[in-house]
Amino acid sequence: MTLEPxxxxxxxxxxxxxxxxxVALGLRLVSVEPGDAAMVVPYRADLVGDPATGVxxxxxxxxxxxxxxxxxxxxxxxxxxxxxxxxxRIDYMRAAEPGKDITARAxxxxxxxxxxxxxxxxxxxxxxxxxxxxxxAFVLGGAMPRGAGA
Amino acid sequence: MSLPNSERLAELLATIPYARFLxxxxxxxGEQMTAILPFSPHLVGNIMLPALHGGVLGAFMEMTAxxxxxxxxxxxxxxxxxxxxxxxxxxxxxxxxxxxADVRKVGRxxxxxxxxxxxxxxxxxxxxxxxxxxxxxxxxxxFGEGE
Numbered sequence: 001m002t003l004e005p006x007x008x009x010x011x012x013x014x015x016x017x018x019x020x021x022x023v024a025l026g027l028r029l030v031s032v033e034p035g036d037a038a039m040v041v042p043y044r045a046d047l048v049g050d051p052a053t054g055v056x057x058x059x060x061x062x063x064x065x066x067x068x069x070x071x072x073x074x075x076x077x078x079x080x081x082x083x084x085x086x087x088x089r090i091d092y093m094r095a096a097e098p099g100k101d102i103t104a105r106a107x108x109x110x111x112x113x114x115x116x117x118x119x120x121x122x123x124x125x126x127x128x129x130x131x132x133x134x135x136x137a138f139v140l141g142g143a144m145p146r147g148a149g150a
Numbered sequence: 151m152s153l154p155n156s157e158r159l160a161e162l163l164a165t166i167p168y169a170r171f172l173x174x175x176x177x178x179x180g181e182q183m184t185a186i187l188p189f190s191p192h193l194v195g196n197i198m199l200p201a202l203h204g205g206v207l208g209a210f211m212e213m214t215a216x217x218x219x220x221x222x223x224x225x226x227x228x229x230x231x232x233x234x235x236x237x238x239x240x241x242x243x244x245x246x247x248x249x250x251a252d253v254r255k256v257g258r259x260x261x262x263x264x265x266x267x268x269x270x271x272x273x274x275x276x277x278x279x280x281x282x283x284x285x286x287x288x289x290x291x292x293f294g295e296g297e
Contacts, residue, residue, distance in 0.1 A: 021203035057168030059209020066205035
């Protein structure tokens with residue numbers, strides 16, 4: 001059983017525009033299918049981590065990856081549910097290219113009644129040449145709801 | 151190098167656009183830095199609770215690790231993150247969040263750092279981070295610290 005297309009679209013819109021932090025970062029929804037989601041963070045000078053290079057701060061990717069992983073888990077669930085991050089591991093393969101928007105795509109590869117396991121990567125254009133990859137576990141509708149992805 | 155640490159710290163954070171985006175500040179007591187993230191509505195990830203975005207907590211702890219390393223290794227260029235692992239322990243509520251970094255190892259090129267973030271009491275952390283960070287090699291590898 002998966003979410004209806006209408007519920008999926010609602011969920012995607014809510015994740016992009018429904019939290020103050022996603023609005024502050026300007027996150028945009030690229031796509032959402034059951035267990036598979038992608039979002040973009042547009043490049044902005046005020047999100048830079050090292051002014052000498054103009055590279056986006058790692059924290060921006062952390063938030064983008066957490067957010068899109070949460071969406072992938074929520075979209076895999078059989079009904080609309082809240083999710084909270086249990087843990088999130090990120091490997092930084094290389095610096096993001098200055099001036100470029102970053103896309104993150106996440107796939108929830110296993111969902112139990114309580115936990116969603118998800119992998120994601122962040123890249124400029126090519127998913128096979130990632131800036132960073134992530135691995136996370138989320139708890140579904142648990143006792144510590146932090147909101148989808150947050 | 152001649153600046154007192156507290157001034158170097160303020161200068162360091164002021165030059166990082168993303169630290170300003172978060173609204174992060176820090177205080178020093180001797181060598182020990184406490185990073186401070188005052189609550190701000192734009193940091194919220196869940197409006198129902200409300201709760202800080204998990205990504206923001208992770209980002210704040212990563213910045214804490216990077217800043218503590220820069221303070222400790224002033225002769226090197228800004229450290230770069232290799233990997234981080236974040237554990238979420240409690241929802242971050244609409245309160246000021248604090249973080250401290252424990253630099254467990256600084257080698258010639260790589261540092262291992264643990265960070266814990268808390269709100270009301272340090273005994274109830276909201277999140278923890280462990281990370282590896284790449285340091286630029288000291289001026290001469292022959293006279294640098296051993297790995």
